[in-house]
Amino acid sequence: MTATMTAPPIEKVAPNLVTRVKDGDLKAGQMAMLGLGIALLAIAFATGLGGDKEHQGRFWFSYLTGYMGVLGITLGALFFTMVQHITRAGWSVGVRRVAENVAAAIPVMALLFLPIALVGFDHLYHHWAHANVNPETHAAILPGQPGYDHVLAGKSGYLNKQFFFIRAGIYFAIWISLSLFFRRNSLKQDETGDGALSLKMARLAAPGLLLFALSITFAAFDWIMSLDPHWFSTMFGICYFAGGFMSFLAFTALLARWIRSKGYLGEVINTEHFHDIGKLMFAFMVFWTYVNFSQYMLIWYANLPEETVWFEHRRHNGWSSVGTILVFGHFLVPFVFLMSRHIKRNGFTLSLGAVFLLVIHWIDMQYLILPQAGHGHGAAHATEAVEISNAGHPPFSHDLNLWLHNIQPNDALCYFGMLCLVAGIAILFVRKNNLVPLRDPRLSETLHFQNI
Amino acid sequence: MANHWGIVAEFESPAAIYHAAEKVTAQGYTKVDAHTPFPVHGLDKALRQGPSHLGWIVVCCGAMGIFLAQLMMYWMNAVDYPFWVSGKQPYAWPTTIPITFELMVLLSAFGAVFGMFGINKLPRLHHPIFNHSQIHRATDDRFFLSIESTDPKFDRNATAKLLESIGAKHIELLEDA
Numbered sequence: 001m002t003a004t005m006t007a008p009p010i011e012k013v014a015p016n017l018v019t020r021v022k023d024g025d026l027k028a029g030q031m032a033m034l035g036l037g038i039a040l041l042a043i044a045f046a047t048g049l050g051g052d053k054e055h056q057g058r059f060w061f062s063y064l065t066g067y068m069g070v071l072g073i074t075l076g077a078l079f080f081t082m083v084q085h086i087t088r089a090g091w092s093v094g095v096r097r098v099a100e101n102v103a104a105a106i107p108v109m110a111l112l113f114l115p116i117a118l119v120g121f122d123h124l125y126h127h128w129a130h131a132n133v134n135p136e137t138h139a140a141i142l143p144g145q146p147g148y149d150h151v152l153a154g155k156s157g158y159l160n161k162q163f164f165f166i167r168a169g170i171y172f173a174i175w176i177s178l179s180l181f182f183r184r185n186s187l188k189q190d191e192t193g194d195g196a197l198s199l200k201m202a203r204l205a206a207p208g209l210l211l212f213a214l215s216i217t218f219a220a221f222d223w224i225m226s227l228d229p230h231w232f233s234t235m236f237g238i239c240y241f242a243g244g245f246m247s248f249l250a251f252t253a254l255l256a257r258w259i260r261s262k263g264y265l266g267e268v269i270n271t272e273h274f275h276d277i278g279k280l281m282f283a284f285m286v287f288w289t290y291v292n293f294s295q296y297m298l299i300w301y302a303n304l305p306e307e308t309v310w311f312e313h314r315r316h317n318g319w320s321s322v323g324t325i326l327v328f329g330h331f332l333v334p335f336v337f338l339m340s341r342h343i344k345r346n347g348f349t350l351s352l353g354a355v356f357l358l359v360i361h362w363i364d365m366q367y368l369i370l371p372q373a374g375h376g377h378g379a380a381h382a383t384e385a386v387e388i389s390n391a392g393h394p395p396f397s398h399d400l401n402l403w404l405h406n407i408q409p410n411d412a413l414c415y416f417g418m419l420c421l422v423a424g425i426a427i428l429f430v431r432k433n434n435l436v437p438l439r440d441p442r443l444s445e446t447l448h449f450q451n452i
Numbered sequence: 453m454a455n456h457w458g459i460v461a462e463f464e465s466p467a468a469i470y471h472a473a474e475k476v477t478a479q480g481y482t483k484v485d486a487h488t489p490f491p492v493h494g495l496d497k498a499l500r501q502g503p504s505h506l507g508w509i510v511v512c513c514g515a516m517g518i519f520l521a522q523l524m525m526y527w528m529n530a531v532d533y534p535f536w537v538s539g540k541q542p543y544a545w546p547t548t549i550p551i552t553f554e555l556m557v558l559l560s561a562f563g564a565v566f567g568m569f570g571i572n573k574l575p576r577l578h579h580p581i582f583n584h585s586q587i588h589r590a591t592d593d594r595f596f597l598s599i600e601s602t603d604p605k606f607d608r609n610a611t612a613k614l615l616e617s618i619g620a621k622h623i624e625l626l627e628d629a
Contacts, residue, residue: 297546303539339511450493 005195007439014447018264019438021431026262030431033424040417044410053123059410060120061373066414067116068224069365070422071109072244073251075216077102078175079241080248081182082212085198086205090445091276094268094436098256100186101429102248103179105422110172112418116223117165128152128159128229151230159226167222171215178208186437193439216241227372231310235295240368242291243330246284247361250354251419253277255426257347268436271345272449278344278353285338285357288364289331313371318402320393322367329360341451362415366407457580457628458483458600459611460587461620466492469595472618473498476599479614483603487581487596506567513563514556521555522548583626601628 010017044066048059080099084092122129131152132141141148152159182201189197217237225236256269256277299307314323334353343349437443463469469486476484477500484499486492529535530543540547569575581587581598590596597620599611608625615623 293546293549297549300546301538301540340507448493452491452493452496 005441007189007193007195007441007443009193010438010443013444014267017267017436017447019434019436021264021435025264026259026427026431029258029262030424030427033420033427035424037417037419037421037424040413040420044413044417048410057123058373058408060116060123061370062408062410062414063120064116064124064223065362065365065369065411066416066418067109067112068220068240068369069244069247069362069415070418072240072361073248073419074103074105074109074422075175075212075241076245076248077252078106078179078182079209079212079245080252082178082205082208085182085201086209088198088202088442090442091273091449093440093443093446094265095252095256095273095277097186097433097435097437098252098259098265098269098426098430099248100179100183101433102252102255102422102426104183104429105425106172106175106179108421108425110176113168113172117168121161125164125226125229128155128226129161129164131156131159131229155229159229164222167218171219174211174215178212181208183433186440187433189440190434190438195441198441213237213241216244224368227369228310228313230306233295233299233307233310235291239288239291239295242284242288243361243364246281246288247358249277249281249284250357250361251423253281253350253354254358255423257351259427259430264435268443268446271347272451273446274347274350275341275345275451278338278350281354281357282334282338282344285330285334292326314367315393317371318399318404318406319367319371321396321399321403322363324396326360326364326367329356330364334360358419362412365415366411370407370411455628456601456608457583457626458598458603458606459608459615460581460584460596460598460624460626461615462586462589462622463595463597463619464621466495466595468619469597470495470498472597472615472620475618476597476614480605481599481603481611483600483606485598485600487587487590487598489591489593489595492595504571506564506571509567510560510563513567514560517556517559518552520559521552525551580626580628584624586622586624 007013010019044059044062048062049056077099081096081103083089084096084099089096116124131149132147133139134141134147143150143153157163181204185197185201188194220237220240224240225232253274256265256274259265260269296311299311314320334357337343337349337356338353343353436446440446461472463472466488469488470492473484473486473495477498482500486495486499488495525548526543534542536542581596584596586594587596597615599606599615601608605611612623612625
């Protein structure tokens with residue numbers, strides 16, 4: 001392939017292809033999603049920020065649950081875009097444009113991080129942010145003095161407020177610049193038809209994926225894992241990524257199906273492409289199970305208190321029922337349901353699976369984040385935990401009731417509010433940009449793609 | 453009476469064999485197959501071939517793998533020779549997952565490979581299709597459509613004529629040997 005190769009104009013490749021959304025079309029859906037998103041978040045803020053410090057603290061855990069759940073979806077969009085470029089994929093040219101539009105919501109996710117940075121931070125991360133500081137006198141607790149936490153002292157080079165915010169800035173800088181780079185070059189190719197742009201994007205996708213893997217891993221460490229700052233797992237970042245990418249595919253299947261129902265994308269995202277989206281969704285659902293089980297089994301087998309404490313928290317206050325729900329809902333049930341190609345090739349059943357997985361993703365985020373609400377200090381609660389576990393474990397129904405009692409409307413409002421917001425932004429960009437990469441050299445491959 | 457296996461016709465392009473397959477199956481022929489150097493998109497549909505049953509064989513083998521693995525580990529660890537290792541119970545489910553997974557994959561793979569052999573009646577040393585003088589080009593640059601004599605609509609003259617009328621280049625009636 002030479003760098004000067006130019007793709008033919010769209011009229012030659014597919015004369016009947018609808019390339020843009022007509023003025024006014026999809027606008028109602030966009031406005032409804034944006035309005036609903038803002039309304040749900042406004043209710044969450046209004047009800048969450050009143051009340052005492054404990055109530056407010058709990059709200060920030062709700063907010064973080066929703067935020068991390070939806071952030072994973074937008075980052076999944078960026079990952080998807082880069083993977084299609086690095087593999088020079090032919091099937092996904094049309095889906096890629098949808099992913100580029102979903103990734104366009106990343107700057108908005110950066111804005112939604114500001115409430116956490118400005119207000120939520122002290123509620124969420126005070127265990128390490130205020131470690132080894134006397135809460136009354138604000139004097140430093142020195143080694144040897146009562147209350148000195150040598151583990152957090154050892155981690156303070158990484159887990160300190162300044163470096164936390166510097167890292168957050170670096171993550172968003174990476175994600176925003178990558179998403180801008182891939183969307184802008186893809187749109188530029190719509191105009192010029194320059195094949196060299198495809199090569200340029202494929203080349204940049206390699207370092208881009210490297211930066212992405214590191215940044216999403218450390219973001220998961222910083223924003224979720226550090227809620228329990230004594231605990232650590234090197235698998236944690238990949239567990240977060242796996243659930244997020246699976247949910248992005250579910251989100252995209254629903255979004256693309258909705259756009260199709262309005263009469264667009266008919267040729268570039270048809271049954272064959274939905275089948276492939278379904279296959280990837282199935283694969284990453286299984287991958288989530290694989291990495292989460294790997295994390296669980298190593299910790300269970302080694303049985304070291306500093307590692308098992310994280311699961312110990314998740315055996316109490318009803319969270320063990322959520323563990324069971326995730327084994328069934330994030331693996332066994334969708335595994336059996338999505339296995340057949342007929343399910344993945346049927347728009348209705350694929351959408352059913354996608355909606356189910358988006359809800360399960362929310363429960364997964366709850367499992368990672370909410371048990372730390374109220375207590376996150378392993379040491380302080382260790383004796384209480386041992387006492388409960390010695391008394392024998394309560395039945396599933398008891399734990400289920402306790403969990404349903406413990407979760408709050410704000411947990412749902414934040415997640416589904418941000419989900420609507422991202423959907424609205426994605427639709428906004430779908431309306432603004434060309435529907436498909438018009439002069440991508442592989443467009444005709446996409447149009448004629450078939451699963452064998 | 454010399455038995456005939458069927459008629460094999462040669463085509464020069466993927467498009468030609470695709471349209472030929474459509475026309476032949478539209479006439480009601482069912483024992484039709486294609487032999488091509490590479491997969492031709494949509495040819496399965498043009499040949500009106502039903503979905504493969506291989507998936508069911510693989511699922512059954514996989515389920516058997518799960519069951520056998522669990523049975524094996526339960527019997528060995530909890531019944532035949534119960535042994536407490538580092539405080540784990542003799543039968544502890546997390547330890548069984550990797551082996552259960554591996555045995556499921558192994559038996560599924562056996563099911564896929566040997567199930568495919570069984571459905572295709574493999575291995576066999578010879579097949580009547582090899583009696584066609586040009587069939588070696590099916591791995592190179594020619595596309596072959598075969599209609600078997602067991603097809604209820606098969607008639608050596610009428611079938612040959614049909615194939616000729618839809619553009620077959622080289623039609624041979626093959627002996628069943």
